[in-house]
Amino acid sequence: MTDPTPLSPRSPRAVLIDLAGVLYVGTSAIPGSVAALQRLRAAGLPLRFLTNSTRMPREPIAARLRAMGFTLQADEIQTAAHAALNLVRRRGLHPRYLVHPDLRDEVGPDAERPDAVVMGDMGPFLDYAQLNAAFRLLMDGHPLIAMARNRYFMDADGLSLDMGAFVTGLEFCSGTRAEIVGKPAPGFFHDAVAELGVEPEDAVLIGDDLHDDVGAARAAGLRAVLVRTGKFRAGDDAHPQVRPDLVADDFSAAVDHLLAHG
Amino acid sequence: MTDPTPLSPRSPRAVLIDLAGVLYVGTSAIPGSVAALQRLRAAGLPLRFLTNSTRMPREPIAARLRAMGFTLQADEIQTAAHAALNLVRRRGLHPRYLVHPDLRDEVGPDAERPDAVVMGDMGPFLDYAQLNAAFRLLMDGHPLIAMARNRYFMDADGLSLDMGAFVTGLEFCSGTRAEIVGKPAPGFFHDAVAELGVEPEDAVLIGDDLHDDVGAARAAGLRAVLVRTGKFRAGDDAHPQVRPDLVADDFSAAVDHLLAHG
Structure with missing residues (x-):
């Protein structure tokens, strides 16, 4: 594996986590990710879970993740539907x-x-x-x-x-x-960090999609970790234009790095 | 009115007639058009009636026109659906x-x-x-x-x-x-003239739509008469690019011109 590029010295004050391909694949948790989420929560970092779901409300999404062993609440999830509702409210x-x-x-x-x-x-x-x-x-x-x-x-x-x-x-x-309003729109990431009360540059995203997660989050001013699970394809970690701040083998490795160096 | 540009000296050997806006508007025949169609038939010119209908079969279209007083058979009508079926047959x-x-x-x-x-x-x-x-x-x-x-x-x-x-x-x-396959596709006009057994340059189209009738027919190698009924808008008869071979006040005047000079 490539050595992970170190994140910028500024510690992240919030973490955004893409769901499919980062925490789970199909109906199974990716090995180590349930425990890694517990370590991240124990460190007290505010979290948001991101999904471009345009059909399912937040509660059944949360229930499905809980069934895989994850600890999370529906209101910690940002869906494309939720982003649309935020925009509707903001504009009246x-x-x-x-x-x-x-x-x-x-x-x-x-x-x-x-x-x-x-x-x-x-x-x-x-x-x-x-x-x-x-x-x-x-x-x-x-x-x-x-x-x-x-x-x-x-x-x-x-x-x-x-x-x-x-x-x-x-x-x-x-x-x-x-x-x-869904990924890769910058507003999708800005909504999530605004709900957590931090600035984009104080947040880090963990995702498996080089373009719609990593590239989009960086374009929105966040830092981004690419994991080698889910949609990850060989060569994504050496793309000439889209460069993650960190590449990690999986969610667990990403969390370890954030907690050790973040 | 502008004096009609004379058609080229070569006599048309077939006439294609757009339906809506040329023979009728809404549910009424345009004044003079029923008698004009009879004069055209009396002259023995083979005819095809064109419509971009993508929903209605030919028989009810013919029945609707007969109810307005026109004499025509379903198999004289070329619809976009009919053009699609021709193409399906040709390509197997x-x-x-x-x-x-x-x-x-x-x-x-x-x-x-x-x-x-x-x-x-x-x-x-x-x-x-x-x-x-x-x-x-x-x-x-x-x-x-x-x-x-x-x-x-x-x-x-x-x-x-x-x-x-x-x-x-x-x-x-x-x-x-x-x-x-419907208008303005050249094949739509070529299908109609092929069924009549004439070459495109031997046929003339009468239509009310400067672009989808007149411009398209001319691009397909036919001559074209623009009538000042239906979709016709002031200035259509002086368009810098799309120039009908003839402009006539209505279908009746177009037929008179074709029979006198065509």
């Missing part, structure tokens, strides 16, 4: 939501006179009437806020069409440009 | 069709092992499962043939999202580029 918007029924309780009811469209992954619940209602709001000049622009995802029965299709389609027909 | 494809239920009889059943996706306007019958099945065929390298890429259309209750949203979305997610 009254959206119509195009979201999966599972997410409806988290976003609340649609406004009677909507002044924005907020779009998540509706999965099989997508229909023409909802898209057309959104289209008409966009044609009236209201903004389109989308949780993500992903092209596809791996479903149980194969590669499947993701919500990027509908974001792009609505943009094309209405002439509106969507604002994407 | 076995498509999965994403079409409105009204069009299902015209296209026939889906192939058991599809090697192409043919997409029309499904209107409210669009659903995620169908789009995802199409997406998977595209990811397997099969082509996407789309009847149109329109952004929106005027429905009874207002401006509505058109199929361009789903064509563009599937393209974005699959990395495939759709082949559009």
Whole structure:
């Protein structure tokens, strides 16, 4: 392995942790990560868990992680849906939501006179009437806020069409440009550090995706640790443009380094 | 009015006639157009009626026009759906069709092992499962043939999202580029003249849309008459790039000119 580049001398005051590929893969915790999270908590560092989930609310995500042995609360998780709600609150918007029924309780009811469209992954619940209602709001000049622009995802029965299709389609027909709130948007990281009461440069992110975690966090002013698990591919730790502040074999090694040198 | 530019001296041997805005507006025949079509038929010129309809089969389109007083048969009409079927036949494809239920009889059943996706306007019958099945065929390298890429259309209750949203979305997610078969594709005009057994330069199109009728027909090698009805807007007859071979006040005047000078 490459020797880890030391982090900058300034100690991190908060840690953001990407979920899939860092803490777990599939339905199993990555070896050592449950104990490593306990060590990190024992050190008293405030934490946020990040996921680009656009369909599932925070409570079942937390429950799934607890079932793998992790200790965490729903309100420590930042999802793309949660980031969209933060943005709605900050701007005082009254959206119509195009979201999966599972997410409806988290976003609340649609406004009677909507002044924005907020779009998540509706999965099989997508229909023409909802898209057309959104289209008409966009044609009236209201903004389109989308949780993500992903092209596809791996479903149980194969590669499947993701919500990027509908974001792009609505943009094309209405002439509106969507604002994407999930990773890699800088606001996604800024939201998380703001909730923890620290500045971006005082926070460190631990992620497995060179571009959407590490590159995006660094572009947002945070430091970033790349782990060699999950999406990590050989060569990610020697990319000419995107350079993590630290490369660690896994979450456990990353935590050890942060606690020893951070 | 501008004096009509005379058509080139070569007599047209076939006439293609755009439907909406040329023969009728809404549900009414444009004054003089029923009689003008009779004069054109009496002159013995072979005819094709063109429409970018991606939802309705040819028989009900013909029936609607007959109800306005026009004499025409379903098989004289070229729709975007019909152009897609011609292309499927020419290439020996076995498509999965994403079409409105009204069009299902015209296209026939889906192939058991599809090697192409043919997409029309499904209107409210669009659903995620169908789009995802199409997406998977595209990811397997099969082509996407789309009847149109329109952004929106005027429905009874207002401006509505058109199929361009789903064509563009599937393209974005699959990395495939759709082949559009409706106007303004040159093949749309070539299909029509081929069925009439004449060369493009021997045919003349009469249309109300400067770009999708006149410009597209001329780009396909036909001559084109622009009428000042339907979509015609002031200045269309003096466009710096798109120049009709003839500008006429309406279909009746266009027919008179063709019969007198054509």
